Amino acid sequence: MEIVEGASLPERTFTVTRADLIRYAGASGDFNVIHWNERVATEVGLPDVIAHGMLTMGLAAQVVTDWLDNPGRLLSYGCRFTRPVVVPDDDHGAQVTVSGTVTEISGGEATITVRAVCNDATVLGKATATIKVG
Amino acid sequence: MALNPDFVGRTYPPAPAYLVGREKVREFARAVQSTNPLNFDVEAARAGGYSDIVAPPTFAISLSMDAAQAVVLDPELGLDYTRVVHGDQRFEYSRPIVAGDELVCKVTIDAIRSAAGNDMLTTRADIATVAGEHVVTSYSILVARGTDESSA
Numbered sequence: 001m002e003i004v005e006g007a008s009l010p011e012r013t014f015t016v017t018r019a020d021l022i023r024y025a026g027a028s029g030d031f032n033v034i035h036w037n038e039r040v041a042t043e044v045g046l047p048d049v050i051a052h053g054m055l056t057m058g059l060a061a062q063v064v065t066d067w068l069d070n071p072g073r074l075l076s077y078g079c080r081f082t083r084p085v086v087v088p089d090d091d092h093g094a095q096v097t098v099s100g101t102v103t104e105i106s107g108g109e110a111t112i113t114v115r116a117v118c119n120d121a122t123v124l125g126k127a128t129a130t131i132k133v134g
Numbered sequence: 135m136a137l138n139p140d141f142v143g144r145t146y147p148p149a150p151a152y153l154v155g156r157e158k159v160r161e162f163a164r165a166v167q168s169t170n171p172l173n174f175d176v177e178a179a180r181a182g183g184y185s186d187i188v189a190p191p192t193f194a195i196s197l198s199m200d201a202a203q204a205v206v207l208d209p210e211l212g213l214d215y216t217r218v219v220h221g222d223q224r225f226e227y228s229r230p231i232v233a234g235d236e237l238v239c240k241v242t243i244d245a246i247r248s249a250a251g252n253d254m255l256t257t258r259a260d261i262a263t264v265a266g267e268h269v270v271t272s273y274s275i276l277v278a279r280g281t282d283e284s285s286a
Contacts, residue, residue, distance in 0.1 A: 014167050027158075027165035028196050053220050058166035058192040065191060066170055070182060071230050077191050078224030078273070 003110050003133045009067045009100035014059045016051050016085060017093030024055040038089065048088060051096075053081035056123055060098045060116045064129045067100070073132045075109060080125035085118045094118055100129075108134055137212050137246045137253045137278070145242045146204045151264050152197050156233040159189045166190050179232070186233035193231055195223070198259035198272035201239040205257055206276065211243075213255065213278055221254065222275035228268045236264045244273070251280030 021035050030052055033040040041049045057079055065071045087094045096118045104111040114127035156176075163173035171178035172188045179187045206213050231237070238261070245256040259272040 020165075020167075024165040027162045029200060030195075054192055054195050054223065055166065057223060058190060061191045062166065062168055062170070071170075071172060071188055071191070072183075074191055074227055074230070076224065076226045078222070080222045081220055 003102060003105065003131070005102055005105055007102040009063050009102075009112065011097060011099040012063050012066075013095055013097045015093050015095055016055070016059075016087055017091070018049065018087055018089055020093065021049065021051055021055070021087060024052055024058075028052070028054065030054065046084065046086075048086050050084035051087055051094065053084075056081075056085055056096060056116060057127075059096060060114050060124060060127060061129075063098045063100050064112055064114065064131070068131060075130045075132055077129045079114070079127035081123075082125035083118075083121055083123045085123050096123065103128075105133060108132065136248065137255060138210060139246050141208075141211050141243045142246050143243065145240060146201070148238045148240045149201050149204075152237045152239065154189065154231055154233050154235040154237065156187055159187050159193065159231075159233050162193050162196070163190050166192065184230070184232050189231040189233070191225060191227070191230070194225055194259075194261055194270045194272050197237060197239045197261055198241070198257075198274065201241045201259055202257050202274065202276075205241055205243060206255070211255075213253070213276070217279045218276050219279065220274065221277040222273075224273045226271045226273075228270065231261075231269055235269065237261050237269060238264055253278040253280075 100114045103113045112129045116124040240260045244258045255276045
């Protein structure tokens with residue numbers, strides 16, 4: 001790990017199936033019906049069941065913390081939920097590919113810009129983490 | 135329906151302390167597909183300088199969303215929860231949450247505004263140990279989509 005401007009974090013692709021949504025619902029306590037019930041999801045205008053935004057944000061966090069020698073370096077982490085990750089009822093699920101780049105270093109902190117892509121579309125907006133350097 | 139602006143700055147009484155369980159951390163870590171030994175292995179966490187296994191960065195949401203329920207369900211606020219989506223989320227950390235932490239979560243309404251027919255509510259959840267050590271603050275923006283179809 002070398003924290004220099006322009007450094008790329010190792011990319012990781014996560015598969016998210018319906019079973020993964022149920023697992024996250026139980027682990028987090030977020031049982032919103034649109035994350036497991038296709039009937040309700042389509043009734044409220046969604047194309048299908050969608051992943052919890054916080055699940056996608058949680059997957060993306062792994063790319064940052066796995067790159068750090070110490071997760072205690074993480075100072076902040078935030079994003080917008082710009083597009084839903086649609087999870088079909090099949091054996092393949094959805095694929096979310098997460099990458100990160102060090103975009104700025106100043107005042108003992110580095111900013112990592114995180115990119116999460118599903119079906120060629122960015123699903124998290126303005127996703128950034130700041131970390132302590134040195 | 136517009137949200138009641140008098141609620142900005144309102145702080146809600148904290149829920150009883152949340153004891154962070156080792157198995158709950160492992161369960162959450164599996165759910166976010168972590169492969170990091172610090173999230174699972176006590177010895178690895180201790181070797182890394184932590185008293186017990188380390189929770190993934192978004193674990194705090196389980197506490198803050200739970201505590202925020204008191205706010206979003208307050209009938210005087212006027213939030214129609216069936217139209218609410220999570221728009222934006224940010225965490226500011228003093229340190230990672232570790233198993234064994236006993237945490238108190240205090241929720242404040244930071245901002246209420248309207249844009250493009252939607253109501254936006256910013257809540258801040260300050261999470262600290264029962265001894266008063268700040269651990270993480272969670273900022274959530276909830277968006278209540280307007281009933282006007284053209285702005286949805």
